[in-house]
Amino acid sequence: MNIEKHWAIFTDNASDKKHLTSLLLNATSDSILKDFQHKKRVLFSKLTLLNFILEEDKHNDSGIVTNRKQSLQSMSSGEQKKALFLHLLSTKPDFIILDNPFDNLDFDSQKELHIQICKKASEIAFIQLISRFSDLFPFIKKYAFLHKKEIQPINDLKAYLSSKKEIQFNIPIPNPISSLQHNEEVLIQLKNVTVNYQHKTIIKNINWTIKKGEFWQLVGKNGSGKTTILSMITGENPKGYGQELYLFGQKKGSGESIWDIKKRIGYYTPSMTDKFTGYHTLENMIISGYNDSIGLYKQPTEAQKRLAKQWLELLNLSKVKNTLFQDLSLGLQRLVMIARAMVKQPNLLILDEPTAGLDDTSALLFVSLINKIAQESNTAIVFVSHRPERNLSPSFIYELKMTSKGSLGSIKKAT
Numbered sequence: 507m508n509i510e511k512h513w514a515i516f517t518d519n520a521s522d523k524k525h526l527t528s529l530l531l532n533a534t535s536d537s538i539l540k541d542f543q544h545k546k547r548v549l550f551s552k553l554t555l556l557n558f559i560l561e562e563d564k565h566n567d568s569g570i571v572t573n574r575k576q577s578l579q580s581m582s583s584g585e586q587k588k589a590l591f592l593h594l595l596s597t598k599p600d601f602i603i604l605d606n607p608f609d610n611l612d613f614d615s616q617k618e619l620h621i622q623i624c625k626k627a628s629e630i631a632f633i634q635l636i637s638r639f640s641d642l643f644p645f646i647k648k649y650a651f652l653h654k655k656e657i658q659p660i661n662d663l664k665a666y667l668s669s670k671k672e673i674q675f676n677i678p679i680p681n682p683i684s685s686l687q688h689n690e691e692v693l694i695q696l697k698n699v700t701v702n703y704q705h706k707t708i709i710k711n712i713n714w715t716i717k718k719g720e721f722w723q724l725v726g727k728n729g730s731g732k733t734t735i736l737s738m739i740t741g742e743n744p745k746g747y748g749q750e751l752y753l754f755g756q757k758k759g760s761g762e763s764i765w766d767i768k769k770r771i772g773y774y775t776p777s778m779t780d781k782f783t784g785y786h787t788l789e790n791m792i793i794s795g796y797n798d799s800i801g802l803y804k805q806p807t808e809a810q811k812r813l814a815k816q817w818l819e820l821l822n823l824s825k826v827k828n829t830l831f832q833d834l835s836l837g838l839q840r841l842v843m844i845a846r847a848m849v850k851q852p853n854l855l856i857l858d859e860p861t862a863g864l865d866d867t868s869a870l871l872f873v874s875l876i877n878k879i880a881q882e883s884n885t886a887i888v889f890v891s892h893r894p895e896r897n898l899s900p901s902f903i904y905e906l907k908m909t910s911k912g913s914l915g916s917i918k919k920a921t
Contacts, residue, residue, distance in 0.1 A: 511541050511631050511648070512521045512600075512627065512631055512632050512633070512634075512643070512645055512646040512647065512648065513538075513632075513633045513634070513646065513648045513649070513650065514634045514636050514642055514643070514646045514648070514649050514650075515633065515634070515635050515636065515650045515651070515652055515657065516636055516637070516639075516649065516650070516651045516660070516666070517636065517637050517651075517652045517653070517865065518652075518866075518867060518868070519613055519637075519835045519836040519837050519864065519865050519868050520635065520654060520835055520901075521652040521653070521654065522652070522654055522655045523605075523635060523652065524659070524726075525655045525818040526635070526652050526655070527549065527551075527603070527605070527635075529698065530542070530547065530549075530603050530633060531547060531603070538650055538657050538659055539657070542601060542631070542633070545599075545600035545601055546597075546598070546599045546600045546601075546624060547599055547600065547601050547602070547603060548594045548597060548599045548602055548603070549602075549603045549605065550587075550590060550591060550594055550602055550603065550604050550605060550607055551603070551605035551761075552605070552606075552609065552610075553605075554590065555578070555586055555587070555590050558578055558590065558593075559577075559578045559579050562577050562578055563579070564580070568705075578590075581676070582615070582728050582729060583610050583615065583728050584611055584612070584613075584614070584615025584618060584619070584728065585612055586590070586617060587607065587611065587619055588618065588622065590708070591619070591622060592842065593622070593631075594815070595626065599630070600630070600631065601630060601631035601632060601633060602630060602632050602633075603632075603633045603635065604623070604632055604633065604634045604635065605635045606635060606636065606637055606638075606641070607619060607623070607634075607641075607655050608620075608638075608641050608893075609862065610694075610862065610892065611728070611892060612726070612727040612728045612730075612892050612908075613727075613892070613893070614727055615727075615728065616892075616893075620643070620855070623643065623747070624643065624644070624645060625644040626688065627643070629822060632646070634646060635652075637650055637864070637865040638865070638866055638869070638893075639667055639670075639864075639866055640893070640894075640896075643894075645755075649663050649666070651666070654767075657835070670867050670870065671868045671870070673749040673870065673874055674874060675820055675821070675822075675874060675875060675878050677816075677819055677820045678820075678882060679820070679848075679878060679879060679882040679883050680813055680816035680817055680820065681711055681851075682813070682849070682850055682851040683809050683810065683813060685851065686769070686770055686850065686851070686852060686853055688718070688754055688755070688770070690754075690755050691717050691718055691752055691753075692715055692716075692752070693716050693717060693718060693770075693853055693854055693886055694714070694715070694716040694739050694752070694753060694754070694854065695714070695715045695716075695751070696712050696713060696715075696738065696748075696749075696750070696751055696752075697713055697749075697750030697751075697752075698712070698737075698749075698750060699711070699712045699713075699738065699749050699751055700712070700749075700912065701738075701743070701745045701771070701912075702745075702912075703733050707911055707912030708734050708912055708913065709731040709732045709734055709735065709906070709912055709913045709915070710773065710794075710909075710911055710912030710913065710914060711848075711914070712735065712914075712915045713915065714735075714904055714915060714917075716854065716886050716888065717886065718853070718884055718886060719880075719883075719884045719886055720886045720887075720901060720902065721880040721886070721887045721889070721900045721901045721902070722886070722888045722889065722900055722901070722902050722903070722904055723757070723888075723889045723890075723891065723898065723900040723902070723903045723904070723920065724736075724888055724889070724890045724903075725890075725891070725904070725905050725906070725908075726904060726905060726906030726907070726908075726913065727908055729908065730894075730906040730908050730913045731906055731912075732890055732906060733858075735906075736856060736858060736888075736890070738751060738909065739753070739767065739771075739854075739856065740767065740771060740773065740856070741753055741758065741762070741764050741767040741768070741890070742764070746758040746759070747759040753767050754766075754767065754770055754853065767772075768798070769798075769850075769852075770852055770853040770854060771852055771853070771854045771855075771856060772795075772806075772848055772850070772854070772855040772856070772885070773845030773847065773853040773855075773856045773858070774843050774844060774847050774856070774857050774858070774860055775853075775857075775858035775859060775860070776840070776859065776860065776862050776863060778843065779836075779839055779840065779843060781800050782800060782831055782832070782833065785799075785830055785832075786828060786830065786831045786832075787827065787828050787829065787831070788818060788826065788827050788828070788829055788831060788834070788842055789814045789821055789827045789828070790806075790844075791812070791831045791842050791851055792813075792814040792817050792818070792842065792845050792846050793806045793810050793811070793814050793844055794846060795845075795846035795847060795848075795849040795850060795851070796810060796849060796850060813849060814827075814845075815827070817845040817848075817849065818845075820845075820900050821838075821841050821842070821845060821875075822834065823838070823841075823842070825826045835868070836863065836864065836868065837864055837865070837867070837868025837869075837871060837872065838868075840860060840872055841871065841872065841875060842862070843920075844860075844872075844875060844876070848879060848883075848885065851883055851884075851885055853885065853886065854883060854885065854886045854887075854888070855879070855885050855886070855887045855888070856887075856888045857876065857887065857888065857889045857890065857891075858890045859890055859891060859892065860872065860876075860889070860890075861873070861891060861893075861895060864891075866896075869895065869896070870896065870897060870906050873895050873896070873897050873898050874897070876889065876898070877897070877898070877899045880899070880900075880901075882906040887900075899920070900920045901920055902916075902917060902918070902919060902920055903917070903918040903919075903920050904916075905917075905918060
């Protein structure tokens with residue numbers, strides 16, 4: 507195999523990646539990838555990893571991939587992908603299909619896997635399926651774009667990338683029908699908060715204050731306690747009882763209502779999108795944010811309809827307001843979900859890995875909307891992400907660093 511035949515195939519959220527993967531795995535002839543015909547190939551992907559985990563569970567065998575007693579399921583995301591890569595190499599393929607290998611990995615794990623793959627680039631060919639340019643391996647010099655099901659060659663990579671520009675939203679953020687009043691400047695405060703699980707310290711002496719209108723980015727390695735802190739902020743973690751944890755002016759355990767806390771918070775994580783599998787129009791999706799329901803089951807008021815219309819105009823979706831939510835692209839679905847979370851203009855908006863799985867164009871569009879919300883509303887934002895997001899403009903960064911005694915937190919001014 508000529509190792510100079512490495513390819514990167516860029517995809518977006520409209521690409522039929524399942525079709526492309528089938529072509530590559532079944533050795534179907536293609537003018538661009540003809541050099542890969544009749545070659546032994548393996549797929550490095552999330553699905554491959556999941557299948558091995560299921561096999562281990564089915565056969566009660568933890569050594570299928572790792573050749574040791576530890577199961578894949580018990581490993582961190584970084585350890586899982588490292589083990590999978592070494593296992594695939596052991597099968598001696600002619601080339602490896604890399605399907606967005608850095609998804610769901612923290613920065614350090616990405617770096618380790620990047621080094622591992624680059625070391626093998628002189629021995630084996632790779633086809634990288636890629637949705638983010640920042641993930642491109644430096645040894646790859648041949649490029650294409652998957653337009654739906656068609657592989658189109660990219661002759662000028664610089665020109666292709668320059669077309670991925672941030673889109674501006676030109677209409678102001680709509681005002682809510684009524685505002686959620688909170689008279690104090692401080693929304694959330696953690697004072698020396700420590701959380702232990704089964705004698706293991708997850709976070710230690712965390713001090714963090716979130717005020718009205720502040721834009722924070724929360725960063726840290728996988729397992730550093732980001733999810734633990736988010737569950738403290740939403741009031742769902744019982745470990746907050748007996749600690750110096752203040753949620754919208756009330757100490758945790760002082761008789762606060764979990765529903766009063768939740769109505770003040772807009773929350774979004776990509777897994778939420780999967781819950782909306784019914785036939786919901788975009789207008790109804792946004793209005794459902796008033797009731798925090800999966801779908802709209804109450805007759806909306808005229809004021810609610812007007813506000814939903816304003817949000818759709820902001821998102822440039824007013825002409826397709828009766829389109830079904832499930833028929834939108836992944837990127838547009840997430841914009842609608844943010845409008846749904848913001849329709850009441852909550853005191854705090856929490857975004858947990860909101861750009862995971864998005865292509866560069868969709869991520870830029872999403873980031874542009876979040877920056878606008880930060881600039882034009884009084885809603886505080888906590889944005890959690892494994893990767894640095896281009897053009898994201900937080901004011902502060904709260905970083906969790908893992909130690910043997912639990913993760914410690916520090917505040918950095920964003921640059």
